[in-house]
């Protein structure tokens with residue numbers, strides 16, 4: 001996949017990024033804000049029958065996919081690896097066995113080529129990737145990251161220095177809720193895209209599902225936090241009662257009502273956080289950012305509050321190597337110090353730590 005600009009038009013740093021924190025083996029190459037290659041191999045099919053990502057299966061798939069994916073990225077970008085300015089890799093957070101594969105590969109490349117190595121934070125990379133599509137990040141910006149593994153609201157003043165967490169899920173991630181509810185409705189894994197599609201034919205007002213952490217009492221302590229496990233349980237109870245009564249489950253309507261509840265809470269809290277912090281740009285990333293209802297609701301609610309929304313295209317929202325390369329290029333451009341070569345994978349790397 002080529003970037004919008006011709007490779008010569010950007011004189012930013014040439015960086016290769018490796019992502020292996022979950023089930024996608026991603027290798028991306030960027031020059032500054034220009035995307036040169038974005039090769040991704042996913043093991044999602046291998047996890048489908050388990051209804052969720054199996055760590056051992058993911059690690060093994062990364063091992064098998066790493067070299068071919070690297071070769072594909074280098075070939076697409078049409079660059080010589082010796083010309084790289086740096087190698088970047090997700091050092092955390094994520095599945096430790098999966099992270100280790102990427103970190104080992106990145107170290108081998110950095111040492112072999114004699115290039116600086118940046119172990120970067122996966123969440124900060126989800127933020128930085130938008131530069132490949134919409135140019136330099138507005139500073140500050142409010143980022144909402146929603147995926148199978150995380151749901152957070154972050155204040156980003158300078159993505160290379162630190163990201164301030166304002167709130168996060170206290171139980172399930174938003175994507176996890178989509179995946180679990182899809183399973184209840186008999187839809188395949190990963191469930192998000194299937195719920196999105198089914199909901200188009202459904203009535204979002206068919207049922208009024210609970211909006212987690214939005215009561216006055218909850219807002220006092222958890223204003224910018226999320227909770228989706230109560231919603232998932234409410235859907236499960238409703239579906240079970242229906243099945244016990246021998247009545248059919250209206251899949252499209254339940255999908256639409258569930259999706260409405262998730263998007264309502266996400267967009268309400270994101271806009272509230274932006275307004276409270278006086279920030280007029282909202283960036284949405286992570287796999288759930290592909291959701292059509294989330295995009296339209298965020299656009300209209302943000303517009304009402306005078307806030308501009310930036311969402312990278314779906315392929316850049318889900319996990320990929322280009323996001324890691326994009327953050328790496330920004331770190332090099334801003335003269336940030338690289339990681340040491342004995343860099344460790346850190347499954348719970350805090351979001352405040354951009355470089356390990």
Ligand code: KG4
Nearest residue numbers: 147148149175190192193287288291318319
């Ligand atoms: O960012 P991602 O590829 O991987 C991580 O979890 O880090 O996100 C995957 C998640 C899955 O839970 C999937 O169901 C969800 O993103 N997802 C969606 C949509 N497309 C993917 N959720 C809602 N609507 C979608 N269109």
Ligand code: ZN
Nearest residue numbers: 126147286319
């Ligand atoms: Zn992710």
